[in-house]
Amino acid sequence: MIQTMQQISTIAEMRVHIKEARRLGKTIGIVPTMGFLHQGHLSLVKAAREKCDLVVMSIFVNPLQFGPNEDFERYPRDIEHDRQMAQSAGVDLLFTPEVSEMYPKPILTNISVSNVTEQLCGKSRPGHFDGVATVVTKLFQIVQPDYAFFGQKDAQQVAVVTQMTYDLSMPVQIVPCPIVREEDGLAMSSRNVYLTPEQRKEALVLSQSLKQAKSWLGEGVALSEIRGRIIDMIAAMPLASIDYVELLRYPDLTPIEQRTPGESIIIALAVRFGHTRLIDNLITNI
Amino acid sequence: MIQTMQQISTIAEMRVHIKEARRLGKTIGIVPTMGFLHQGHLSLVKAAREKCDLVVMSIFVNPLQFGPNEDFERYPRDIEHDRQMAQSAGVDLLFTPEVSEMYPKPILTNISVSNVTEQLCGKSRPGHFDGVATVVTKLFQIVQPDYAFFGQKDAQQVAVVTQMTYDLSMPVQIVPCPIVREEDGLAMSSRNVYLTPEQRKEALVLSQSLKQAKSWLGEGVALSEIRGRIIDMIAAMPLASIDYVELLRYPDLTPIEQRTPGESIIIALAVRFGHTRLIDNLITNI
Incomplete structure (x- = not known):
């Protein structure tokens, strides 16, 4: 199959393509990304390719979702490499707007989703999910997708976007896709590139502690005890600094005290190695 | 021309009609209303009829845009009469969802627009324009309109919705339509029905003071002096209680101190008669 991917950088040009696709x-399907693509992103394209006639990937490092002391400026970018990967994966339209195209004037409209943003990254990154909800809505208005594909690594992002599309009756179905991992278990992330070799080694504690937690759940260990053991495992790493370790009801992300058979829970971690903040999670029944 | 209007009360059924219209x-065009229709609403339908193949009118008294002490419960409703008027005016689809259809669970998503909501009704009705922005977005997601028609009587609402569609790149054009007035000058409003005969008579001071203000502007009277004179005119009415009288730059609704030739201004009034709050405005060049 011969594919020619088109790269589009303006909203007006995207609308022309979308109008034509709609007419036909x-x-x-849209795969919203911040670029610096890895196999996790490509698994989203694969899922989109299977479900949709037209696959749009957006690459946009969205300033709205970064806090003042976060890594917006130094977030890794490599558009040449991204373009090759997107093309190989079967993207039809690659949408790469500049910040000045998305926000030609300071944006005055803000979308916020309550409840599901109270815990986890919503707590430790104030304003982050407002920025996510706002840019995702804007991308949806531009691309008018039937399906949108998001990785479960950002489980809270999936919860926020799902809640928002439900509340606002957006004509789009959110498709969460499984976490993709390196061979040694580290969840794929554009931010992994920041890690020094020593940090990279210690970072395995995230996926390893989640794996252990799954066993402990099977053995009937209490939730609070599991949380304590994960914290101990991570704290044993000299370069690691815990942002949060939480066990919550899934998908509503509310606190869970007691084990109730049949319920879904998420074990979610955020851990800093130097300036680099990594997240990982496990969703399972108890 | 024989028209058969269809009344639709569920989002799912509306989607079927919209999908078919899109296919063809x-x-x-959408005319969002809270019902209890008058000639002002019908002028919006007329504008929509001229521009669009399919005219959708929504009738939904949206609880989100009412404050706790406002008139949500007693807001006037007469769906039988509305249906006849909408049909005669040429509406194709009349969307009349219950609150339980629009908000089956408490809505967790909120849309807010800053700056243009700081003055006027945004100041005196906190949360009002969040409710407007949120429900209008939801209606846009359901109906997917190319054009949306709003009356200029709610000039700030027009400003909020215009700003929001711009910020979020919504694929819809906002069409503001002129204020429609009773023969004696009172701006048409569903809330006029609340007025006692005495209040109704005094309420003419709104349109009359705006008419006077236009003359004063022509005569070169200073803006602050014009504001004072309007306040004096309204205060002379025993049953009237002023909520605000403001002269602002239009359409950005920022304070204006000096007259600058060529600039657009809005003179906006909100006045209470008993429990009934009326608004009116004049937009003009200075």
């Missing part, structure tokens, strides 16, 4: 009755 | 390449 094509189903449209 | 029809342009879609």
Whole structure:
């Protein structure tokens, strides 16, 4: 199959393509990303390719979702490499707007989602999910997708976007896709590139502690005890600094005290190695 | 021309109609209302009829945009009469969802627009424009209109919705339509029905003071002096209680101190008669 991917940098040009696709009755899928693509992103494209006639990937490092002391400026970028990967994976339209195209004037409209943003990254990154909800809505208005594909690594992001599309009756189905891991278990992330070799080695504690937690759940260990053991495992790493370790009801992300058979829970971690903040999670039944 | 209007009360059924209209390449217009229709609403339908193949009117008294001490419960409703008026005016689809259809669970998503909401009704009705922005977005997601028609009587609402669609790149054009007045000058409003005969008579001071203000502007009277004179005119009415009288730059609704030739201004009034709050405005060049 010969594919020619088109790169588009303006909203106006994207609208022309979308209008034509709509006229032809094509189903449209979007894979929203911040670029510096890895196999996790490509698994989203694969899922989109299977479900949709037209696959749009956006690459946009969205300033709204970064806090003042976060890594917006130094977030890794490599558009040449991204373009090759997107093309190989089967993206039809690669949307790469500049910040000045997305926000030509300071944006005055803000979208916020309550409840599901109270814990986890919503707590430790104030304003982050407002920025996510706002840019995702804007991308949805531009691309008008039938399906949108998000990685479960950002489980809270999936919860926020799902809640928002439900509340606002957006004509799009959110498709969460499984976490993709390196061979040794580290969850794939564009931010992994920041890690020194020593940090990279210690960072394995995230996926390893989640794996252990799954066993402990099977053995009937209490939730609070599991949380304590994960904290101990991570704290044993000299370069690691815990942001949070939480066990919450899933998908509503509310605190869970007691084990109730059949309920879904998420074990979610955020850990800093130097300036680099990594997240990982496990969703399972108890 | 024989028209058969269809009344639709569920989002799912509306989607079926919209999908079909889209398939046929029809342009879609929406006239969002809270019902209890008058000639002002019908002028919006007329504008929509001229521009669009499919005209959707929504009738939904949106609880989100009412404050705790406002008139949500007693807001006037007469769906039978509305249906006849909408049909005669040429509405194709009349969308009349219950609150339980629009908000089956408490809505967790909120949309707010800053700056343009700081003055006027945004100041005196906290949360009002969040409710407007949120429900309008939801209606836009359901109806997917190319054009949306709003009355200029709610000039700040027009400003909020215009700003929001711009910020979020919504694929819809906002069409503001002129204020429609009773023969004696009172701006048409569903809330006029609340007025006692005495209040109704005094309420003419709103349109009359705006008319006077236009003359004063022509005569070169200073803006602050004009504001004072309007306040004096309204204060002379025993049953009237002023909520605000403001002269602002238009459409950004920022304070204006000096007259600058060529600038647009809005003179906006909100006045209470008993429990009834009326608004009116004049937009003009200075």
